Amino acid sequence: MYLHGTSKINNLGHLEIGGVDTVGIAEQYGTPVYVYDVELIRKRARQFKQAFENENVKAQVAYASKAFSSVAMFQLVQEEGLSLDVVSAGELYTALRAGFSPDKIHFHGNNKSEEELKMAMEAGIGCIVVDNFYEIHLIAQLAKVHQQTVSILLRVTPGVEAHTHDYITTGQEDSKFGFDLQNGQIERAMELVLADSSFNLLGVHCHIGSQIFDGAGFVLAAEKIFKKIKEWKETFGFTPSVVNLGGGFGIRYTSEDEPLHPASYVEQMIQAVKAQSKLLEMDIPEIWIEPGRSLVGDAGTTLYTIGSKKEVPNIREYIAVDGGMSDNIRPALYQAKYEAALANRMKDVCSKEVSIAGKCCESGDMLLWDIELPETSAGDLLAVFCTGAYGYSMANNYNRIARPPVVFVENGEAQLVIRRESFEDLLKLDLPLSAKVR
Numbered sequence: 001m002y003l004h005g006t007s008k009i010n011n012l013g014h015l016e017i018g019g020v021d022t023v024g025i026a027e028q029y030g031t032p033v034y035v036y037d038v039e040l041i042r043k044r045a046r047q048f049k050q051a052f053e054n055e056n057v058k059a060q061v062a063y064a065s066k067a068f069s070s071v072a073m074f075q076l077v078q079e080e081g082l083s084l085d086v087v088s089a090g091e092l093y094t095a096l097r098a099g100f101s102p103d104k105i106h107f108h109g110n111n112k113s114e115e116e117l118k119m120a121m122e123a124g125i126g127c128i129v130v131d132n133f134y135e136i137h138l139i140a141q142l143a144k145v146h147q148q149t150v151s152i153l154l155r156v157t158p159g160v161e162a163h164t165h166d167y168i169t170t171g172q173e174d175s176k177f178g179f180d181l182q183n184g185q186i187e188r189a190m191e192l193v194l195a196d197s198s199f200n201l202l203g204v205h206c207h208i209g210s211q212i213f214d215g216a217g218f219v220l221a222a223e224k225i226f227k228k229i230k231e232w233k234e235t236f237g238f239t240p241s242v243v244n245l246g247g248g249f250g251i252r253y254t255s256e257d258e259p260l261h262p263a264s265y266v267e268q269m270i271q272a273v274k275a276q277s278k279l280l281e282m283d284i285p286e287i288w289i290e291p292g293r294s295l296v297g298d299a300g301t302t303l304y305t306i307g308s309k310k311e312v313p314n315i316r317e318y319i320a321v322d323g324g325m326s327d328n329i330r331p332a333l334y335q336a337k338y339e340a341a342l343a344n345r346m347k348d349v350c351s352k353e354v355s356i357a358g359k360c361c362e363s364g365d366m367l368l369w370d371i372e373l374p375e376t377s378a379g380d381l382l383a384v385f386c387t388g389a390y391g392y393s394m395a396n397n398y399n400r401i402a403r404p405p406v407v408f409v410e411n412g413e414a415q416l417v418i419r420r421e422s423f424e425d426l427l428k429l430d431l432p433l434s435a436k437v438r
């Protein structure tokens with residue numbers, strides 16, 4: 001069994017995270033509950049920052065908040081000196097309410113609305129990552145009304161398709177995001193923003209994918225961008241002061257995954273950018289990155305209580321838990337795989353192959369297939385590891401199931417940072433049928 005971060009087995013045979021017994025967490029906050037190992041998040045944040053500091057390169061490490069956003073999380077990110085990537089008014093609003101410095105917020109999205117852009121500009125955020133011509137037009141209009149200059153990056157689609165342990169350079173132009181790097185789109189966009197004093201063009205951005213196990217795709221993306229930088233220098237006299245190479249660094253969900261150390265991705269990027277800058281005899285631009293999953297993924301563990309069982313003779317045993325696709329949609333959406341253990345009986349020998357079902361009214365609501373566990377009973381506590389990224393943030397109220405709470409643990413202390421949804425919360429948007437319709 002692979003234990004991440006501060007997770008360990010205590011002398012009661014229970015899973016302990018951040019010095020806190022998970023059996024106690026389940027008793028205090030109920031299940032399901034997401035538990036985050038704060039020390040591990042801090043460690044990851046520092047590893048990324050350190051990798052840049054070691055190479056003496058100016059950088060911003062922006063947490064891609066879509067992986068998990070909450071007021072407390074944003075405060076933790078700020079404490080660790082990271083920047084923040086948001087993709088909606090809701091994420092931006094949460095960041096501002098958390099007291100996050102606006103100048104360290106980057107705003108993404110392929111269809112930002114006028115209201116969202118206005119909100120970002122009024123807040124004075126650090127930069128808008130411009131995705132398309134419609135957005136250039138909207139920002140230009142708003143900037144004129146508000147007499148503002150807006151710092152931007154232009155997002156490019158570099159034509160790099162990243163796969164696990166592999167990459168190919170085809171197809172990726174078929175993406176809803178960004179300006180195509182190859183077919184003249186990015187040059188048209190650059191021409192527009194360089195000619196308009198509403199824009200302060202800092203540089204370019206690209207993001208090649210998620211859960212990537214190999215540095216090669218990032219290096220290739222950097223090389224493709226620098227080839228273009230040479231042309232842009234000649235055509236527009238423009239040299240980016242920022243190159244944002246996105247996020248997407250993979251993590252270990254199961255023994256099948258073999259990610260690089262977080263710093264290795266960054267080191268490979270830095271070497272590529274340094275080499276390319278030298279070739280073009282230009283200053284090394286600031287390198288920005290946007291890790292989401294690799295900052296919070298393995299720091300999150302979901303605790304469930306085991307309930308019903310169903311044996312399908314000679315086929316499989318289903319064990320059902322009190323959550324499912326409502327708190328973790330990734331297995332249903334991506335066939336994502338996880339590891340799990342009995343948090344209240346960590347030392348018991350695994351003796352059975354079972355499959356873990358959720359409680360939603362969907363056959364596809366399965367959390368894990370064919371995993372080894374000890375013989376279980378109703379009331380046992382199941383820990384599913386590595387649920388910190390895209391778990392809570394993609395949670396939903398299917399079947400009117402309330403979303404679980406989030407508890408941060410660190411140095412032997414547990415802190416509730418998102419409370420469990422109540423039945424009243426579930427009804428808070430509902431209005432009764434009007435008399436007229438009735």
Ligand SMILES: Cc1ncc(COP(=O)(O)O)c(C=O)c1O
Nearest residue numbers: 064207210247248290291292293
């Ligand atoms: C633009 C952008 N930046 C950053 C990320 C974060 O990716 P990850 O969580 O894989 O690090 C994503 C998600 O894929 C993204 O779309």
Ligand SMILES: N[C@@H](CCCC[NH3+])C(=O)O
Nearest residue numbers: 066210211330334389390
């Ligand atoms: N939600 C996805 C990743 C999406 C990345 C955002 N662009 C996941 O859970 O793996």
